[in-house]
Amino acid sequence: MVTEIDDRPRVLVTRATGQTDQLIAALDAAGVVAVPVPTIDVELAPGGGALDEAIQGVGSYAWVVVTSTNGALAVLRAAERVFVPFEATRWAVIGNATREVLEREGVDVAFQPSLSTAAGLASELPVAPRDRVLLVRGNLADDRAPAILGRRGAVVRDVLGYTTVEAPASSVGLLAEAFAGPLEIALFTSGSTVRGLVGLADLEAIDVRRLPAVCIGRETATEAARLGFDVVAVASAPDTQSLAHTAARAIADLRRDSAPIAAIRKGGSRR
Incomplete structure (x- = not known):
């Protein structure tokens, strides 16, 4: 043989x-x-925490900003737990892979930056002064995105969506x-x-x-x-x-x- x-x-x-x-x-x-x-290991945020609370009130935000595929998965899982419709707000993603995760579940992505970085997304996102922005990220993310959005006048809620273990x-x-x-x-x-x-x-x-x-x-x-x-x-x-x-x-x-x-x-x- x-x-x-x-x-x-x-x-x-x-x-x-x-x-x-x-x-x-x-x-x-x-x-x-x-x-x-x-x-790496990725642990999505458990139910009953800050992410569920934020997603439950998603309609009060001008934007939900997701900066990774893991963040997208965390948001989808939370939305299933609290029974929130995806069309309740506008969604912004960092790049194609994150967009694909959301769109497979019926989420209409309204914005994707020309530069696929968190800082690029924060710099290009069309926000008006006092717009409320829900930013879903991991534990290893730096402070550039919320800082840029804050300087542009947005009111940012920065929520942990997942934890990465290296x-x-x-x-x-x-x-x-x-x-x-x-x-x-x-x-x-x-x-x-x-x-x-x-x-x-x-x-x-x-x-x-x-x-x-x-x-x-x-x-x-x-x-x-x-x-x-x-x-x-x-x-x-x-x-x-x-x-x-x-x-x-x-x-x-x-x-x-x-x-x-x-x-x-x-x-x-x-x-």
């Missing part, structure tokens, strides 16, 4: 558990094998298994996925920085470069399809410009 060997390039996918299916499918369509190692212990073994075979690049979808990978690697003494990095956006690329990765490509748009296509092109470029990247093993180097 002949065993078929899959010689397609393998890439490290660092998204949280439960959020990789679309990316894995897009990579597969692009001829790339995804090797999932969740470098370098979850459950992924330590998965990382060691992933690096037992050849890997060509690492895919990063947020700064926290970069930091999470570095944290996991430190526990296993794996030199993950030897992997070239492909990032979903400029802010993620900046964090990857800060932590010592060679960022070889950034997706043209912050969504799954763009990231998968960018990864496939980056691998082709790397293979054309140099010898194929060999297996990077624990404590080892490129060979």
Whole structure:
């Protein structure tokens, strides 16, 4: 019996558990094998807290601003709990991936900025003085977005939608298994996925920085470069399809410009 060997390039996918299916499918369509190692855990805000309260009164806000797919999932979950209609207000999102999450559930997104960053969204959002804005974010978000909106005259309620835990212990073994075979690049979808990978690697003494990095956006690329990765490509748009296509092109470029990247093993180097 002949065993078929899959010689397609393998890439490290660092998204949280439960959020990789679309990316894995897009990579597969692009001829790339995804090797999932969740470098973060995401915990959506529980029921009965500030998010439920804010969503229950969503009609009193001029805008609901969601700055990530996890924020979108948190808002949808809260809306289900408190039975609030999505059309009660206007919705603004940071980029295509967040828009897709909301639109799949029937939410009509009214605004998306030209620059897919939280600061870009806050700077471009069409607000009038004293407009009430509900901003749903994660625990690792910085203060730029609420500060910009405040300077523009908006009255901002900043609510925690989810908590991100970097370098979850459950992924330590998965990382060691992933690096037992050849890997060509690492895919990063947020700064926290970069930091999470570095944290996991430190526990296993794996030199993950030897992997070239492909990032979903400029802010993620900046964090990857800060932590010592060679960022070889950034997706043209912050969504799954763009990231998968960018990864496939980056691998082709790397293979054309140099010898194929060999297996990077624990404590080892490129060979």
